[in-house]
Amino acid sequence: MDLRDSAEDESFRDEVRSFLEVSLSGDFAAVRGRGGPGDEHALFDQRLAWERHLGAHGWTCVAWPVEHGGRGLPLRRHVIYHEEYARARGPGRLGHIGETLLGPTLIAFGSPEQQRRFLPPIVAGDELWCQGYSEPGAGSDLASVATRAEPDGDDWVLHGQKVWTSLAHWAHWCFVLARTAPPVDPRRRHEGLSYLLVPMRQDGVEVRPIVQLTGDSEFNEVFFDGARTALGNVVGGPGQGWRVAMGTLAFERGASTLGQQLNFRNELDAITALARRNGAADDPVIRQRLARAHIGLEIMRLNALRTLSGTESGTLGREALIGKLYWAIVHRSLGELAMDVLGAHATVVDGAEALQRLFLFSRADTIYGGSNQVQRNIIGERALGLPKEPR
Numbered sequence: 001m002d003l004r005d006s007a008e009d010e011s012f013r014d015e016v017r018s019f020l021e022v023s024l025s026g027d028f029a030a031v032r033g034r035g036g037p038g039d040e041h042a043l044f045d046q047r048l049a050w051e052r053h054l055g056a057h058g059w060t061c062v063a064w065p066v067e068h069g070g071r072g073l074p075l076r077r078h079v080i081y082h083e084e085y086a087r088a089r090g091p092g093r094l095g096h097i098g099e100t101l102l103g104p105t106l107i108a109f110g111s112p113e114q115q116r117r118f119l120p121p122i123v124a125g126d127e128l129w130c131q132g133y134s135e136p137g138a139g140s141d142l143a144s145v146a147t148r149a150e151p152d153g154d155d156w157v158l159h160g161q162k163v164w165t166s167l168a169h170w171a172h173w174c175f176v177l178a179r180t181a182p183p184v185d186p187r188r189r190h191e192g193l194s195y196l197l198v199p200m201r202q203d204g205v206e207v208r209p210i211v212q213l214t215g216d217s218e219f220n221e222v223f224f225d226g227a228r229t230a231l232g233n234v235v236g237g238p239g240q241g242w243r244v245a246m247g248t249l250a251f252e253r254g255a256s257t258l259g260q261q262l263n264f265r266n267e268l269d270a271i272t273a274l275a276r277r278n279g280a281a282d283d284p285v286i287r288q289r290l291a292r293a294h295i296g297l298e299i300m301r302l303n304a305l306r307t308l309s310g311t312e313s314g315t316l317g318r319e320a321l322i323g324k325l326y327w328a329i330v331h332r333s334l335g336e337l338a339m340d341v342l343g344a345h346a347t348v349v350d351g352a353e354a355l356q357r358l359f360l361f362s363r364a365d366t367i368y369g370g371s372n373q374v375q376r377n378i379i380g381e382r383a384l385g386l387p388k389e390p391r
């Protein structure tokens with residue numbers, strides 16, 4: 001595969017670049033570079049307006065098929081879009097959970113009615129989503145979810161608690177993994193689960209923020225106490241939740257991360273510029289670590305290209321399975337490097353806040369979306385064909 005841009009790719013790149021350059025000046029100049037990891041609370045209203053601006057100009061959900069409101073971009077152009085978005089320092093996307101997780105799941109598993117109802121507001125930036133998987137007793141061991149949903153008239157009624165629910169405080173809807181039937185066999189706990197689409201703004205849903213290291217609350221506890229959703233809002237059918245939930249996780253760990261990691265280049269540039277300014281770059285150990293960080297990002301880029309070159313069909317090969325583990329480690333090290341370049345200033349909040357937030361938030365990278373240990377199990381079992389972990 002020729003990894004250089006073709007003439008058509010080049011003109012697509014120009015189109016994205018000029019759209020972003022024009023759009024991110026004027027009213028939207030303030031959102032440039034804001035709202036990324038650790039900065040999620042920044043400028044909510046302006047970023048919501050940005051989300052709608054992107055939607056109105058056809059620049060949300062670019063990888064979705066055209067019939068579902070996307071542009072049907074092949075993976076290669078999808079990456080170009082993300083590269084240009086990162087280069088322009090486009091703001092953290094408020095709609096990313098809907099666009100990268102729920103949308104692709106509905107396209108793969110949803111009914112035509114569900115697709116018609118839920119996809120257009122994601123494309124337009126009108127409805128925000130959150131992911132209701134984890135519970136106090138169910139994280140890596142997701143099949144242990146204890147949230148229950150029972151039919152009552154035309155609705156499902158939910159009781160239970162979710163935790164670590166990112167952006168639940170802004171979300172209009174949550175996709176919830178809930179138990180709708182008891183497991184017949186305790187060794188087959190993934191049976192009897194359903195994937196429900198639940199409105200967040202109703203009595204019976206309580207969102208309690210959890211304060212994080214950064215001092216903000218990117219995630220929350222969510223309590224369902226008699227919350228209701230229509231019987232039709234179950235994706236893949238009652239009892240099919242595990243299959244659908246695993247589909248969502250494959251999207252979470254696969255193509256959606258190809259773009260996210262391009263923002264790391266901007267962070268490394270900021271760290272390098274600081275090291276030049278404050279003299280840290282004179283330290284040979286720091287110089288080596290800056291070089292290692294650069295190499296780590298290049299490896300990520302090359303692995304993304306390798307993944308793409310093996311997948312003209314649009315589905316990701318097994319190379320993609322190392323992506324989450326690798327970027328989480330690289331990004332966490334980048335946060336540590338930022339602290340060491342800041343030196344004593346790392347302990348003082350005096351304007352270098354973005355790098356301090358990078359350090360604090362990147363501690364979570366090796367946990368969410370599947371912890372490093374779980375990713376290693378997945379690579380061992382699914383990519384290398386090693387024996388399954390004893391249960």
Ligand SMILES: Cc1cc2nc3c(=O)[nH]c(=O)nc-3n(C[C@H](O)[C@H](O)[C@H](O)COP(=O)(O)OP(=O)(O)OC[C@H]3O[C@@H](n4cnc5c(N)ncnc54)[C@H](O)[C@@H]3O)c2cc1C
Binds near residue numbers: 132139141
């Ligand atoms: C910033 C952030 C945002 C998040 N956002 C969301 C969200 O929006 N929605 C949502 O549903 N969840 C979210 N999560 C939760 C996340 O998915 C879980 O934290 C993660 O799945 C791990 O589960 P746990 O915290 O219960 O840890 P546990 O599963 O209890 O794991 C504890 C430790 O044991 C290890 N471990 C567990 N099982 C194995 C195994 N089989 N083999 C080897 N080691 C193992 C883990 O690697 C970890 O080190 C978020 C988490 C973070 C940090």
